[in-house]
Structures are given as structure tokens and as C-alpha cells.
Amino acid sequence: MSIPETATPHLLSGVRTKYDKVRGNWVLLAPERAVKLDQIGVAILEETTGSCTFGNILDALSTKYNAPREQISGDVQKFLTSLIDRRMMEVRDVSV
Amino acid sequence: MDAPQPQPTAEITYGPPIAMLAELTHRCPLSCPYCSNPLELTGREGELSTEIWIDVFRQAAELGVLQLHLSGGEPASRRDLEDLITACRAHDLYSNLITSGIGLTEKRLTGLKERGLDHVQLSLQGVDAAMADMIGGYKGGYNRKMDVAKWTTALDLPLTLNAVVHEKNIDRLPETIDMAVSMGARRLEVATVQFHGWADKNRAALMPTREQAKLCGQRVAEARERLKGVLVIDYVPADHHADYPKPCMGGWGSTGLNIVPDGRVMPCHAAHTIPHLVFENVRDTPLADIWNHSSAFNAYRGFDWMPEPCKSCDRKTRDFGGCRCQAMAIAGDAAATDPVCIKSPLHAQLQAQAEADAHADGPLTYRKMPA
Numbered sequence: 001m002s003i004p005e006t007a008t009p010h011l012l013s014g015v016r017t018k019y020d021k022v023r024g025n026w027v028l029l030a031p032e033r034a035v036k037l038d039q040i041g042v043a044i045l046e047e048t049t050g051s052c053t054f055g056n057i058l059d060a061l062s063t064k065y066n067a068p069r070e071q072i073s074g075d076v077q078k079f080l081t082s083l084i085d086r087r088m089m090e091v092r093d094v095s096v
Numbered sequence: 097m098d099a100p101q102p103q104p105t106a107e108i109t110y111g112p113p114i115a116m117l118a119e120l121t122h123r124c125p126l127s128c129p130y131c132s133n134p135l136e137l138t139g140r141e142g143e144l145s146t147e148i149w150i151d152v153f154r155q156a157a158e159l160g161v162l163q164l165h166l167s168g169g170e171p172a173s174r175r176d177l178e179d180l181i182t183a184c185r186a187h188d189l190y191s192n193l194i195t196s197g198i199g200l201t202e203k204r205l206t207g208l209k210e211r212g213l214d215h216v217q218l219s220l221q222g223v224d225a226a227m228a229d230m231i232g233g234y235k236g237g238y239n240r241k242m243d244v245a246k247w248t249t250a251l252d253l254p255l256t257l258n259a260v261v262h263e264k265n266i267d268r269l270p271e272t273i274d275m276a277v278s279m280g281a282r283r284l285e286v287a288t289v290q291f292h293g294w295a296d297k298n299r300a301a302l303m304p305t306r307e308q309a310k311l312c313g314q315r316v317a318e319a320r321e322r323l324k325g326v327l328v329i330d331y332v333p334a335d336h337h338a339d340y341p342k343p344c345m346g347g348w349g350s351t352g353l354n355i356v357p358d359g360r361v362m363p364c365h366a367a368h369t370i371p372h373l374v375f376e377n378v379r380d381t382p383l384a385d386i387w388n389h390s391s392a393f394n395a396y397r398g399f400d401w402m403p404e405p406c407k408s409c410d411r412k413t414r415d416f417g418g419c420r421c422q423a424m425a426i427a428g429d430a431a432a433t434d435p436v437c438i439k440s441p442l443h444a445q446l447q448a449q450a451e452a453d454a455h456a457d458g459p460l461t462y463r464k465m466p467a
């Protein structure tokens with residue numbers, strides 16, 4: 001199941017990012033889970049505001065990192081899907 | 097009793113702790129016969145004060161703890177739970193309330209959310225009032241719990257349902273899973289009862305059969321697939337029927353620590369069953385010193401303490417030789433290979449005992465506070 005470009009992903013309540021000063025990296029905190037975020041994960045979540053569609057997120061990242069959309073789309077899709085499967089994120093207006 | 101204290105290893109590789117379990121109190125309106133609290137419970141007068149807990153939370157955050165589990169007993173039995181949640185948020189700790197639900201009202205839960213509570217983990221003793229109240233030893237507990245679940249999701253707080261499964265309720269797992277979904281829980285923990293402490297007194301009544309345990313595992317696997325994106329299921333299998341042990345605590349002293357109501361700090365909630373370990377207290381010693389220098393934490397850190405067959409086994413980085421407390425209880429030596437392991441000389445004996453207990457029955461011995 002893939003996320004359509006028109007869908008709007010958002011983090012669920014009780015799921016939040018935090019800068020972990022002790023370890024020097026960002027983490028995503030969720031029920032019973034703390035996920036270490038790499039630079040790409042942080043960049044994706046910065047664009048995942050809850051009002052941007054998946055398409056908007058790809059546009060923003062592609063401009064910001066000067067990378068072709070097709071090239072980043074798969075990785076972003078994979079990252080967001082892993083959060084959806086773990087019940088940390090949901091998408092609105094899924095047309096699947 | 098007089099096993100030699102293992103020498104701390106010269107080079108220990110472990111990071112800062114990720115999670116801390118704060119057992120705020122042993123008081124609890126329920127009296128589950130498998131309660132993981134020790135047989136010798138601490139009374140109210142022995143509990144840490146609000147101020148000390150708050151200071152410990154600050155120290156934990158500075159040490160690198162990200163997740164703070166507020167547990168007990170029943171944490172809602174502490175009247176200062178509100179202040180403690182405020183402190184969690186002030187120190188940017190992710191707070192998880194592990195509760196039976198008893199002691200919470202809609203108003204109280206709303207207040208806790210306003211103070212920054214992040215997550216509620218609700219225990220489930222059974223899927224109907226008769227079973228749940230019989231196991232919990234508290235009449236009306238089930239109905240209150242159902243209310244708490246409703247309030248939690250209505251407040252848009254994430255909800256995890258924690259179901260301890262054993263011989264008497266394990267066959268009703270499908271109903272448990274359906275209940276979690278219909279309640280709107282995001283996560284379900286299916287934890288087969290662990291035979292430490294009170295549960296050890298109830299082996300005959302609670303030990304599932306090998307067939308029950310196997311079916312439970314299959315049902316979990318099926319439900320995980322079917323409910324992907326709906327419900328996350330964490331599963332603690334029945335290790336007495338397994339061939340290899342669980343990676344207890346992800347390795348002793350590697351990721352988490354546990355503070356008991358009187359302030360002693362332990363590597364796991366059953367560590368007090370290892371008689372030769374000495375536990376420092378947050379009343380006297382800074383938390384960072386305890387984490388780094390406590391002989392109890394260093395006793396089984398890393399791999400150097402391991403005897404054979406673990407020492408030369410390639411699974412040791414996966415299961416860390418299993419559970420130290422189980423080794424203590426069954427082998428009489430906390431450094432021994434977990435008797436659950438097929439390579440342990442005690443494996444056959446453990447399985448035979450589990451088989452015998454599974455087919456036996458007995459009265460339930462409930463958890464009791466000292467008079």
C-alpha cells in the first residue's frame with residue numbers, strides 16, 4: 001500500500017520529536033518506542049506538518065536538497081510507511 | 097546465598113539508559129496473583145517523597161533517559177501523581193502511566209493530560225467482568241477499566257492495553273485482540289505471565305500448557321498481519337516452553353533502570369531476588385553514579401561474566417544468556433545459563449516442571465499488602 005501524493009500524513013497524538021542532548025541526535029518519541037532519527041528523517045518530519053500533502057513534502061525536500069523528486073520519493077515513502085505501520089502516523093484523504 | 101560477586105569487567109560498553117521504570121508505590125487496590133512486585137511489599141511510610149522523585153526525574157533526564165514509565169503498584173494511589181507528571185514534562189521526559197485504572201476519574205485523567213501526560217498503558221485482567229475481577233481480586237474493577245479506556249481515547253491520549261496471559265485466560269486471546277481494536281487502542285501487549293515473585297506461588301494455577309502457548313503465538317502472528325496499521329502487538333511468549341531464553345532487559349544494565357518505591361535502584365524489577373546484589377538508594381547516591389558504578393549494575397554487564405556454555409555461544413549477543421533472576425531461582429546461581437536454554441543442564445528439568453504445572457491446578461494465592 002503506497003501513500004498517494006494527495007494524502008496528508010501527520011504524527012499521531014503522543015508522538016513527538018525531541019533533540020536528545022545526551023546523545024547528540026534527534027529522536028522520535030512514541031508509546032514504548034524511541035526512534036533515533038538521522039538527518040533525512042528529521043528533514044522529512046520537518047515538512048510533515050499535518051497540513052502538507054505527500055506531494056508537497058516531496059516538492060519541498062526536492063527543492064531543499066536539490067535532488068530529483070523521483071530519486072527521493074521511494075525513501076520518503078518508505079520512511080512514512082514505517083511510521084504508519086508502527087501506529088505513529090496516519091494519513092488523511094487516502095484514495096486507496 | 098554465598099555465590100561470589102562477579103568481578104566488574106575492565107572494559108564495559110554500554111550507553112546512557114533509555115528508559116526508567118519508577119515504581120512510585122506498592123499500594124494497589126487490586127491483588128493480581130502474578131503481580132511482579134516483590135513478596136515483601138513496601139508500605140506507604142517507606143515511599144520516596146514527591147521532592148525526591150522530582151529530583152530523580154531531573155537526574156534521569158540529565159543522564160539520558162527518554163522514556164519514564166510511572167508504575168507501581170497502582171501509580172494513581174499516589175496523590176501527588178499530578179505533580180510528578182508536571183515534572184516529567186518540565187524535564188522533557190516522555191511519560192507513560194502504567195495503571196489498572198483504579199483511582200482515575202475522568203476529571204483526574206483530563207488534568208493529567210493537561211499537565212503533559214504522554215501515554216496510558218492500561219492493564220487488562222480478563223475480557224469480561226467475571227474473569228477480570230476474579231483475577232484482579234477487585235469487584236467492579238473491570239467496569240471502571242472500561243470507563244478509563246473510553247476517557248483515554250476521548251482525550252486523544254494514546255492507549256496501550258496490557259494483557260497478562262496465563263492458563264486461565266490465554267484461550268480468549270482473540271476476544272482480547274478484538275477488544276483492543278474496538279477500544280481504539282494503538283498497541284496491545286500480550287505478555288505471558290513470568291514466574292517470578294507472586295506468580296511463582298501460582299504456578300499450578302497459571303502455567304499454560306505447551307499447546308496453549310503455541311496457539312497463542314500463532315494467533316499473535318496472524319493478528320499482527322491482519323491488523324497492520326491498526327494495532328501494534330508486542331508479545332512476550334511463554335519461555336518455559338521455549339528452546340532459547342528471552343533477551344532480558346536487552347542486556348543487564350544496558351538500556352534501562354528501575355527504581356523501587358523506597359528508592360533503591362535495580363537493573364530489572366526482579367533483581368532483588370538475587371541475594372548477593374547490593375542496591376544503592378537515590379536518597380544517598382546520585383543516579384549517574386549508580387548507573388555507572390553500582391556493583392549490581394556492573395555484575396552482569398557485557399559478556400565477560402559469562403560462564404560456559406554462554407561464553408562461547410554465538411547467540412550471546414542476541415539473548416545475553418537470558419534472565420539472571422530465572423537463573424538464580426532455578427539454578428541457584430545468577431550467573432548460570434538461563435535454564436530456559438536448551439544448552440542448560442537444567443533445561444529438561446525446567447520443561448518437565450512446566451509440563452507438570454501446566455496440567456496441575458491449584459487455588460490462586462493473591463498478592464497481599466502487609467497488615
Ligand code: SF4
Pocket residue numbers: 124125126127128130131132133168169170196219463
Ligand atoms: S499486577 Fe495487579 S496487583 Fe500488581 S500492581 Fe498491577 S494491578 Fe496491582
Ligand code: SF4
Pocket residue numbers: 340341405406407409410411412413415416417418433434437438439440
Ligand atoms: S547458551 Fe547462553 S548465549 Fe547461548 S543460547 Fe543459551 S542462554 Fe543464549
